[in-house]
Amino acid sequence: MAQPLLCVRGLVKHFPVKKGLLQRTVGQVHAVDGISFDIAEGETLGLVGESGCGKSTAGKTILKLIDPTAGEIRIRGERIDALTRREMRAYRRQLQVVFQDPYSSLNPRLKVRDIIGEPLVNYAVSTGRELDQRVTELAIKVGLSAEALDRFPHEFSGGQRQRIGIARALALHPSLIICDEPVSALDVSVQAQVINLLGDLQREFGLSYLFVAHDLAVVEHISHRIAVMYLGKIVEIADKQALFTRPQHPYTEALLSAVPVPDPEASRKRIILRGDVPSPVTPPPGCRFHTRCPYAFDRCSKEEPEMREVVRGHHVACHLREAQTGANETATLPA
């Protein structure tokens, strides 16, 4: 396989918990606790998990908006995790972002023209009339009209604002766009439009996406591969098809059983997870999921399962799967 576009190895981000007058550190929030994955050129990796599992933090850390605590981040083989802000600037052109909230992600006091043009001005890509032309092209590319450029963000709907955000991310011709729940704040009908737009742009420019979301249906549509995150760890990573048809991790199975099926007659087994997600300040020992796992046994609370490849291209971190290492395509979870 060729060199991956993005390579993340053992990425860790802890936030200190401070208390008292002297701001002593009394603990660490284990937001992201050693995750590894690759994204190939032109590929979309979906990163799913429930709120607070660290998926957005992972995205921001890769963008270097926050500094990682440990681990490696490589863009086309070059490490960027230890770069200073100044050194990072050269790599930012390859790495852009689309945020969740279409309202707070656009400066209310700038015209759309200036919002979309800002990255171009920053890198002196184009100036004057060329800049105007480039910005207009970008706006049209994402489905906005040229008249929209002289308006302010508050004159647009959520879906249109998200298009402005996408145009800004596209401006520098990045290789990878990190989409941090780009559609979860939008109406369902508008979600589809934005997802389709992202798909079209991927085909046209050969973009890669890291698509962070909590909605499996959305991720299923756009992703090639999917990584499932729970409490700061990736528990399973596989091709979309494999993950949806043959989930290997009990948590993935539970997540999939919660996806609504558009058929009122369909009867199926819902797996209801008991209890709450444990605190990321004091994550449980052993497998992080053992406190809620219906199949948990002794070993789960003592020993942390390693990520292993159970089927080609299908990685899972679960003790139940250890025995089956090898090509057992029909593996199902014990009842």
Place this chain on the structure above:
Amino acid sequence: MTIAPTDVALPAAPRAQGRVWTYVRRHPTIAIGGTLLGLMVLMAIFAPYLGTVDPQALSPVRRLRWPSAQYWFGTDMLGRDVYSRTIYGARVSLTVGLSVALCSTVLGLAIGLVTGFSRAADAIVMRVMDGLMSIPGVLIAIALMALTRASMENVIFAITVAQVPRDTRLVRGVVLTLRELPFVEAALASGTGFFRILWRHILPNTLPPLLVQATFTAASAMIVEATLSFLGAGTPPNIPSWGNIMAEGRSLFQVAYYIVLFPGAFLSITVLAINLLGDGLRDALDPRLARRM
């Protein structure tokens, strides 16, 4: 390549002239407050042409005359024309109010931006500000005036020192909120430098609340100035200010209440005008309300 259609057709932009009028109708408090304040400023500027005489001219023969056609606001115990003194007094109040608002806003903005971005500076500077805030502004101003000579510049300086902590806290709070917002992170991700982020993204979003705060600072500075003058710790007695006039009329309140009444009424009206303006600006600049328009 296929592109999904945009969600909604955009409404036509209103004409500029119509916009001004709509604005006034939508924000009557700005219009009323602005007009009243404008009149006060004009009055202060054109004081010599408003039928006034020398506000310092003594005329013991004509002392304590009641308001009449000749002396509109009457005369005080030294026979000085209260009308002229009140009109000229507007100069002191407005100068002090606006200067303090300007100085403390600029200082508050500068200190607030630094403390909002630097943790080390924040810890030290904000404790000093907390200390200043724990003492009533009037007391700080009196203490500072006691150390210096009575002059209008010193009054402005003393009241500014008392007001700066409030502006600083406001700016710091706004900056702390803004720097976490996605559009600032997006700017960072698209390679915008620190000072450019400050100039393009932080500053323009800090100004609206600060402008509102500035109006309230101006109003309260006028009251503090009048209080200082009233207590004899403010503007030197040879300059007529509303506080001075009231202080001098205080002992004669029972026989000639008009000496206190007129400057007091002018002070109230001016403070009211500024507060109306500030309230109106706050409503007009609130982004949540603006979005609904």
